[in-house]
Amino acid sequence: MKMKMTSVAALLLVALMAVGVSYALWSKTLYIDGTVETGDLNAEFDLTVWSWEALDEFGVPIDPPSKVEDIIVNVYYGADNQEIYVEIEELYPCIYIHIYFDLINPGTVPWIVNNFIQTVPDFPGTVTFSPIGLIGTQLDPGDPPIPMGIVVHLDNTADEIAQYGFSAEIEVVQWNEYPLP
Amino acid sequence: MNRKLTATFATMLIALCLAGVSYAMWSKTLYIDGTVDTGDLDAIITFWFSNDPPGTLDPRPIGATYPAKDVGETVCTIDAVDPQKCYTTIYNGYPCYNVHYTITIMNTGNVAWIMQGIKIDDTTLPNNQWVSFDVDGDGEPDIEFYITDSIGEQVEPGDSIETSLDTHILQTANQGISDRTFTIEVLLVQWKEYQP
Numbered sequence: 001m002k003m004k005m006t007s008v009a010a011l012l013l014v015a016l017m018a019v020g021v022s023y024a025l026w027s028k029t030l031y032i033d034g035t036v037e038t039g040d041l042n043a044e045f046d047l048t049v050w051s052w053e054a055l056d057e058f059g060v061p062i063d064p065p066s067k068v069e070d071i072i073v074n075v076y077y078g079a080d081n082q083e084i085y086v087e088i089e090e091l092y093p094c095i096y097i098h099i100y101f102d103l104i105n106p107g108t109v110p111w112i113v114n115n116f117i118q119t120v121p122d123f124p125g126t127v128t129f130s131p132i133g134l135i136g137t138q139l140d141p142g143d144p145p146i147p148m149g150i151v152v153h154l155d156n157t158a159d160e161i162a163q164y165g166f167s168a169e170i171e172v173v174q175w176n177e178y179p180l181p
Numbered sequence: 182m183n184r185k186l187t188a189t190f191a192t193m194l195i196a197l198c199l200a201g202v203s204y205a206m207w208s209k210t211l212y213i214d215g216t217v218d219t220g221d222l223d224a225i226i227t228f229w230f231s232n233d234p235p236g237t238l239d240p241r242p243i244g245a246t247y248p249a250k251d252v253g254e255t256v257c258t259i260d261a262v263d264p265q266k267c268y269t270t271i272y273n274g275y276p277c278y279n280v281h282y283t284i285t286i287m288n289t290g291n292v293a294w295i296m297q298g299i300k301i302d303d304t305t306l307p308n309n310q311w312v313s314f315d316v317d318g319d320g321e322p323d324i325e326f327y328i329t330d331s332i333g334e335q336v337e338p339g340d341s342i343e344t345s346l347d348t349h350i351l352q353t354a355n356q357g358i359s360d361r362t363f364t365i366e367v368l369l370v371q372w373k374e375y376q377p
């Protein structure tokens with residue numbers, strides 16, 4: 001009797017194994033492992049080739065250059081390449097200082113200029129930023145830079161040996177978020 | 182119930198923070214800060230003298246045959262405190278007394294300037310032309326001035342210009358004029374503002 005029971009148990013075990021194998025053979029499990037690496041939205045000023053020149057009101061270089069040899073123009077980065085300082089020394093009325101630099105997209109995501117805010121409080125003259133219509137300009141990664149310019153001009157209300165300031169902010173946003181609500 | 186409300190509020194706050202961070206990460210703001218320091222248009226008189234200082238013979242016109250005498254004299258001084266001013270005094274002047282002044286003006290600023298004009302008692306003096314003045318108010322001219330070829334000349338920073346001024350006391354001048362002061366103003370303008 002004991003032997004008979006043992007045989008039945010063994011038989012059942014074998015049967016179960018057989019059923020199990022056959023079940024496993026008739027199913028598949030597929031796996032998908034996903035990772036997402038986000039891009040880098042970045043915009044910077046590029047001062048590697050910045051330059052300046054002194055022109056008259058007609059856009060003609062001041063001749064002879066000795067007339068403007070005392071004027072000093074410096075453009076340099078602030079805390080990072082997203083801030084620049086422009087310094088003009090010994091400027092006098094009627095000269096137009098043109099400063100040229102670039103705006104680049106060193107990131108991996110296209111962006112569009114969403115906003116441009118210029119602040120020129122009590123400036124005795126004009127500060128003009130270019131290009132005109134910068135808002136809405138899109139720059140893809142690797143595209144040629146956007147050439148930017150600032151033209152600073154003092155009129156005759158400027159005091160001698162004085163200091164005046166101006167500032168601007170450029171906001172860029174991911175290309176498919178433009179315009180921001 | 183109260184606990185549930187607190188939990189909901191906390192969850193919403195965290196969600197808002199997360200949304201804010203993600204928004205900020207996908208935009209950039211660039212800054213331009215500019216300063217402009219203006220220049221200095223400046224000048225001082227470095228040299229001012231006449232051709233008849235005290236103790237010298239009076240100047241005579243070229244070709245004059247009469248003997249030279251020391252009758253009149255002209256004193257020139259530069260203000261020790263403000264070298265943008267200078268003074269001259271003619272002592273014992275007489276008709277035909279002619280004095281030649283030389284003045285040197287240096288550009289001590291850092292902006293080029295041009296001599297726009299010279300005024301004597303608010304009357305503009307043209308280049309190379311005698312202009313007479315009635316200094317005692319009797320309706321007759323007493324003295325005349327002449328500026329030579331200086332208006333319109335440009336002077337760069339550090340450079341100087343030497344110009345000359347002539348005075349001539351006229352026959353119509355009355356005797357005994359004293360303490361009559363005239364003011365000579367030399368207007369220097371930034372080179373871009375000069376108007377021929």
